[in-house]
Amino acid sequence: MKGLQGLVIAIVLGLAAAALNWFYLVRQSQQVEMVAFIGIHPDQYVERGERLRNEQLVPVKVPKNAVGNLQEFAVLDSARATVIGQAVSRPLGGGRLLLQEDLDTPPPTLALREAERIMWVPVDSRSFVPSLITPGDMVTFKFPRTSPTPAGVALNPQTGQPAVPAELVERIGPFRVLSVGNRLGSAEVMKAAKIPQMQENVLGISVTPEVEARADKLWALLQATDFRSVGIEKHGELQ
Numbered sequence: 001m002k003g004l005q006g007l008v009i010a011i012v013l014g015l016a017a018a019a020l021n022w023f024y025l026v027r028q029s030q031q032v033e034m035v036a037f038i039g040i041h042p043d044q045y046v047e048r049g050e051r052l053r054n055e056q057l058v059p060v061k062v063p064k065n066a067v068g069n070l071q072e073f074a075v076l077d078s079a080r081a082t083v084i085g086q087a088v089s090r091p092l093g094g095g096r097l098l099l100q101e102d103l104d105t106p107p108p109t110l111a112l113r114e115a116e117r118i119m120w121v122p123v124d125s126r127s128f129v130p131s132l133i134t135p136g137d138m139v140t141f142k143f144p145r146t147s148p149t150p151a152g153v154a155l156n157p158q159t160g161q162p163a164v165p166a167e168l169v170e171r172i173g174p175f176r177v178l179s180v181g182n183r184l185g186s187a188e189v190m191k192a193a194k195i196p197q198m199q200e201n202v203l204g205i206s207v208t209p210e211v212e213a214r215a216d217k218l219w220a221l222l223q224a225t226d227f228r229s230v231g232i233e234k235h236g237e238l239q
Contacts, residue, residue, distance in 0.1 A: 032063050032064070032065075033063070033064040033065075034061040034062065034063060034064060035061070035062050035063075035064050035067050035071070035076070036059040036060065036061050036062075036076065036077035036078070037059070037060045037061075037062060037070070037074045037075065037076055037077055037097055037098070038057050038058075038059070038060070038074070038075045038076070038077050038079070038080055038083065038097070038098040039057065039058050039059070039060035039095070039096065039097050039098065040056060040057065040058070040092050040093065040094050040095065040096055040097075040098060041055070041056055041057065041058045041094055042058075042094040042095045043094055044056040044094045045091070045092070045093055045094060046088055046091065046092040047091055048088060048089065048090050048091050049087050049088070049089075049109065050087065050088060051085050051086060051087050052083055052084055052085065052086055052087075052088065052098075053084065054080070054084050057080060057083075057084075057098070059077040060077075060097060073099050073100060073101070074097045074098065074099055074100070075097075075098045075099065075100055075103070083098065083103060086103050087103075088102050088103065089101070089102060089103070089104045090102065101194075104194075108135075108184045108185045108189070109184065110178065110179065110184055110204075112178075113208075115208060115209055116206055116207070116208050117206075117207045117208075118178050118179070118204045118205070118206065118207065119204070119205050119207045119215055119218075119219070120202050120203070120204050120205075121141070121202065121203045121204075121205055121218070121222065121230075122201060122202050122222075122227050123141075123201055123202070123203055123227075123230050123232060124201065124228070124230065125200055125201040127230065127231055127232060128231075128232040128234075130180050130181070130197075130200035130201075131187050132234070133177060133180050133203070133232075133234060134177070134180075134185070134186055134187075135177050135178055135179055135180065135183070135184055135185060135204075136176065136177065137176075137177045137234055137235070138173070138174040138175065138176055138177070138234070138235040139173060139174060139175055139177055139203070139205075139232050139233060139234050139235065140171050140172065140173025140174050140175070140232070140233045140235065141171070141172050141173055141175075141218055141221075141230055141231070141232060141233075142169055142170070142171050142230070142231035142232070142233060143169070143170045143171075143172070143221050143225060143229065143230060143231075144168060144169060144170075144225075144229055145168045145169065145170055170221070171233070172214060172217055172218045172221065173214070173233070174235055175205040175206060175207075175211065175214075175215070175218075176205065176206040177203055177204070177205060177206075178204040178205060178206050179202075179203070179204035180200060180202075180203060180204075181197055181198050181199035181200040181201070181202055182195070182197065182198045182199060183197055183200075203232075
């Protein structure tokens with residue numbers, strides 16, 4: 001009987017010790033300083049380019065002694081007011097932290113107007129500087145005419161080559177540039193979004209009913225020259 005009583009007492013003391021230990025841990029956890037970061041709500045999904053709304057965000061608390069250098073990459077919840085309304089540069093699934101790089105300016109997407117089409121023109125990248133062409137610029141394409149150079153043409157004093165008369169060059173344009181390879185905006189936006197530039201030798205130009213005949217002629221000349229010997233002139237901006 002005494003052995004049974006001793007066993008009961010031991011069990012009670014063990015439970016009491018466990019309860020005290022749990023109470024101590026709870027008190028300690030309440031005293032740990034926390035740092036709150038912004039997280040995406042588990043039930044939310046944010047599309048690339050979508051602007052953040054308050055209901056899509058939740059605070060995610062991390063013990064201060066475990067933060068490390070996380071503040072260099074994640075966005076603090078104290079800055080929530082500054083990120084609401086900002087567009088994100090990539091899709092964000094629920095249950096993850098909002099990173100500073102998620103708020104980089106997203107690259108624009110190709111949006112054609114009504115009755116507008118895009119025509120891709122392959123051009124030798126040695127004939128122009130792709131980084132100096134930005135979608136929205138106006139350009140004109142230059143082709144050498146197929147007629148032979150007249151005999152007795154004077155030489156160009158700078159190059160020593162025959163001077164090409166103006167009538168042997170044909171210009172077609174202007175056309176509005178929609179894309180430079182896969183770039184739909186400035187090169188800086190591409191770099192910020194960490195998207196590599198590809199196919200810089202292909203310009204996408206806008207084709208509307210007003211320039212359709214011009215675009216057809218451009219395509220015919222490109223076919224006739226086997227997409228070679230094409231020059232590009234960039235137009236100045238209207239002041």
